[in-house]
Amino acid sequence: MSPKSISHRLTRIGLHVVLLTVGLLFMAPFIWSISTSLKPLSDLFQVRPSLIPSEIRWANYSDVFDTAPFVRFYANSIVVTIARTVGQVVIASLAAFAFSQLKFPGRDALFFVLLAGLMVPDQVLIVPRFIIMRELGWFDTYQGLIVPLLFSSFGVFLLRQYFLGIPRDFHEAAKLEGANPFQVYWDIYLPLAKPALAAFGFLTMLNSWNELLWALTVTNSANMQVLPVGIALFQGQFFTNTGILLAAANMATFPLLIAFLFFQKQLVEGVALSGLK
Amino acid sequence: MSVVELTSTTRHRRRSFRPNRQARNEAKWGYLLIAPMMIGFAIFFLIALGASLLLSLTTWDMLSSPVWVGFDNYLNVVRDAEFRNALGNTVAIAVPNVVLRLVFSLALALALNSNIRFRAFYRVLFFMPVLTMPVAIGTIWKWLYDPAFGPINGALGRLGLPRPEWLSDPKTAVIAVVVVLLWSSVGYDMIIFLAGLQAIPRDYYDAAALDGAGSWQRFRDITVPLLTPTTFFLSVIGVIFSLQVFDLVYVMTRIDQSNQLPTVVYYIYEEGFRNFRMGYAITVAWFLLAIILVFTLIQFRLQRRWVNYT
Numbered sequence: 020m021s022p023k024s025i026s027h028r029l030t031r032i033g034l035h036v037v038l039l040t041v042g043l044l045f046m047a048p049f050i051w052s053i054s055t056s057l058k059p060l061s062d063l064f065q066v067r068p069s070l071i072p073s074e075i076r077w078a079n080y081s082d083v084f085d086t087a088p089f090v091r092f093y094a095n096s097i098v099v100t101i102a103r104t105v106g107q108v109v110i111a112s113l114a115a116f117a118f119s120q121l122k123f124p125g126r127d128a129l130f131f132v133l134l135a136g137l138m139v140p141d142q143v144l145i146v147p148r149f150i151i152m153r154e155l156g157w158f159d160t161y162q163g164l165i166v167p168l169l170f171s172s173f174g175v176f177l178l179r180q181y182f183l184g185i186p187r188d189f190h191e192a193a194k195l196e197g198a199n200p201f202q203v204y205w206d207i208y209l210p211l212a213k214p215a216l217a218a219f220g221f222l223t224m225l226n227s228w229n230e231l232l233w234a235l236t237v238t239n240s241a242n243m244q245v246l247p248v249g250i251a252l253f254q255g256q257f258f259t260n261t262g263i264l265l266a267a268a269n270m271a272t273f274p275l276l277i278a279f280l281f282f283q284k285q286l287v288e289g290v291a292l293s294g295l296k
Numbered sequence: 297m298s299v300v301e302l303t304s305t306t307r308h309r310r311r312s313f314r315p316n317r318q319a320r321n322e323a324k325w326g327y328l329l330i331a332p333m334m335i336g337f338a339i340f341f342l343i344a345l346g347a348s349l350l351l352s353l354t355t356w357d358m359l360s361s362p363v364w365v366g367f368d369n370y371l372n373v374v375r376d377a378e379f380r381n382a383l384g385n386t387v388a389i390a391v392p393n394v395v396l397r398l399v400f401s402l403a404l405a406l407a408l409n410s411n412i413r414f415r416a417f418y419r420v421l422f423f424m425p426v427l428t429m430p431v432a433i434g435t436i437w438k439w440l441y442d443p444a445f446g447p448i449n450g451a452l453g454r455l456g457l458p459r460p461e462w463l464s465d466p467k468t469a470v471i472a473v474v475v476v477l478l479w480s481s482v483g484y485d486m487i488i489f490l491a492g493l494q495a496i497p498r499d500y501y502d503a504a505a506l507d508g509a510g511s512w513q514r515f516r517d518i519t520v521p522l523l524t525p526t527t528f529f530l531s532v533i534g535v536i537f538s539l540q541v542f543d544l545v546y547v548m549t550r551i552d553q554s555n556q557l558p559t560v561v562y563y564i565y566e567e568g569f570r571n572f573r574m575g576y577a578i579t580v581a582w583f584l585l586a587i588i589l590v591f592t593l594i595q596f597r598l599q600r601r602w603v604n605y606t
Binding site: 031034035037038041042045046048049051052055063064065066067068070109110111113114116117118121122123124126129132133136139140142143144145146147148149150151153166167169170172175199200201204225228229231232235236246247250251254261264265268269271272275276279280283284287 | 319327329333339358407413421422424427430436437440446447483546547564578584
């Protein structure tokens, strides 16, 4: 073996050592969270806690359901996330199709107004939205959790870019066959835009599952709380045992992380494609 | 201009002003398909924005009707020591966060950009925290930082080092939050940097190698300048994102109902939904918007000095 290829191999091994060390540091909080969630109460009051539990206590996980209305939080999170994701994808893709493929007076001006919306952070709008919810009688309801977050300017922008890249010939051919614009959208553009729709859909799902500020603002009864609110709010109140609290946090996050392992290629490409989380 | 020309242009114009049935039909569909988006946007964005501007000129506790106070809220925010504290905390988190994120994520992206084995595995490893619910992240790290029984102080104790109070002391809390924010966002920047690195044509490196450029030289003269647009993009959105930190400080530094490290968004939330000072909370939000705009404008101004668009 030539000296050059030896040094090449050595740098490669060194690189793996560095990456594995950093990777382990990255995983450490997850590992600690899993280990702590399996510890009996007595293990939690050690000045030098050990990573390995003195005994594995699976009951911490079932205790979560006895200490808080966790099933309700979970169900709320699933309902709200599905509704927001489907709603955002449908509403944004319809608008994106019209803005990219159809001609109508005022089109560009309206699109520009939507784009301007991207620049205003939600915090400026959160108090007025809260007031609108109260006026509509939507405070502490599913509508209140879902409807105000259905309208994504970013989604329209992203999907419009994607639709613009689809050759217009498809559209013209379908028009000649007598298809109306909705049929063109449904039968041609949606199937062709699957990668962009999947990326946008997954990002929406993720943001919606993790969202705290709006959910905290628009709900107040335990029945309407979603997972982030439930876990944040009940820290001192319900979960005085850190093992049970971390079991709840783990159950709230790991389903999505496991889904990510299956979709990681599409998601990573989606992030790179859209440039935004 | 001759008469003939004139009539022909008016006739042409008339035709374009009265669209045929097909164009009218297309326009009808256009409005129909954008209607859901535009109606929602009008209510939850435009009306909300208008209401936000008006309400910032009032004081309102949500019980009695709003009282017009002109620009008093704006003047009060400027003089408000709590707001200044929140702003100071926010900037103290945002600036180191953005700088360290860029450095670490570029290093990781460079390491993964070589055709090293298990790339996908490492990529997943570094990206996992990005996907994790911030509330869960805060919950986990709050335990890691626990001064009496947490693993971090446990390890420091083993090494014979001092065991800080971490989250209950604002000075150490800033460090703690920056670390957590870094951990949870480096993977995202890394993915964007990787995409940027992959867009650099291989020929550039081959040509430079032929000219005898070493690997450091290639990095400095090819990689760094060609990545400047990506770096610029990441630093702009990184600043915007980290000036809006809320979830982490809501979970981590709120101890017995008082926050040791309130950020601007936390302050908006507290003023609006805890103290029911709606007009004032909105005014603070407008200040936040202005601060974000100033930071972004400064970055766009400085852009010309260092960003390289080819």
